[in-house]
Amino acid sequence: MIVPPLRPPSRRRRARLLALALPLVVACGNGDSGSFTFGKKSNSSPGAVDPELKGPVVVGAPKSPYKVEAVGAAGRVAGTVTLASPIAPADPAPTGPDSAVCGRTVADSSVQQKGTGLGNVVVWLDGVRAGKALPEEKRIEVESNSCVLTPRVQATVTGSAVNVLGHDDFRQHLRFLAAGDTGARAAVLLGKDEQVIPTELPAKTPGLVIVRDADHSWPRAYVAVFDHPYYAVTKPDGSFTIDGVPPGSYTLMAWHERTGRTEQPVTVTANGTQRVELTLKGR
Incomplete structure (x- = not known):
């Protein structure tokens, strides 16, 4: 019997295998990113601890599991996040040897404003341990296009799959990091x-996950992971709505990469709308 030769895996199949293997290597390597670089010096030295892991914990571990149950006379929280004063964008990042692909510099995209409103603010209710069901769609995308990671900020629930899409003609080593973790x-x-690489590891537990490139300074994105559905990301005008909230008293949390985290007590009444106006100070 003549056995036909094995065909090499397709490009997408190779990408899927790579995504499954890499997180295991990271876990065994104590966060060392040096072995994953391609012709460029990594920003992380062997054995070094990523600074993001030592930062403040923005989205902490819940004290008890979230329970799905019917919500009678649910209310909602709606409002706007504004800035006390304008935030100046950071200087454009030089791209160095990747200028042929990315241009000489990449503009800062950390601030999204429309009028005085501030977009890309993660807003959530802390203390809700029972309520409406989690979203049915548990899949998000982090996309590298025109040398920028998009969306800059998004939120999802635990158990979500993350599809990492690459369109740019240069190599990147993306790491998913959350403060309080022991490694990537x-x-x-x-x-x-062109690649589509799926992974479920970034959203296994709650946390604010920072996506950054170990070999380039500018690619950056954020994924807030919650074990409950009471969260939102503000629109460019700063507006947000969180609905289906059980009546009660909670702490409304808000975070932006240029302002840090702030909080405010809120009380949601039966069938009512709690209006909130948050003003953040930039840095």
């Missing part, structure tokens, strides 16, 4: 081909 949750290598 996942590491993904994007090469010079």
Whole structure:
């Protein structure tokens, strides 16, 4: 019997295998990113601890499991997040040897404003341990396009799959990091081909996950992971709505990468709307 030769895996299949293997290597390597670089010096030295892991914990571990149950006479929290004064964008990042692909510099995208409103603010209710069901869609995307990671800020629930999409003609070593963890949750290598790399590791537990490139300074994105559905990301005008909230008293939390975290007590009444106006101070 003649056995036909094995065909090499397709490009997408290779990408899937790579995504499954890399997080295990990171976990065994104590966060060392040096072994994953391609022709460029990594920003992390062997054995170094990523600074994001030592930062303040923005989204902490819950004290008790979240329970799905019917919510009678649910209310909602709605409002606007504004800035006390304008935030100046950071200086454009030089791209160095990748200028042929990315241009000489990449503009800062940390601040999204419309009027006085501030977009890309993660807003959530702390203390809700029972309520409406989690979203049915448990899949998000982090996309590298035109040398920028998009969306800059998004939120999801635990158990979500993260599809990492690459379109740029340069190599990136993306790491998913959350303060309080002992190492990277996942590491993904994007090469010079169109790729779709799935991984479920970044959203296994609650936390504010920072996505950054170990070899380039500017690619950055944020994924807030919750074990409950009471969260939102503000629109460019700063507006947000969190609905289906059981009546009660909670703490409304808000976080932006240029302001840090702030909090405010709120009380949600039966069938009522609690209006909230949050003003943040930039840095």
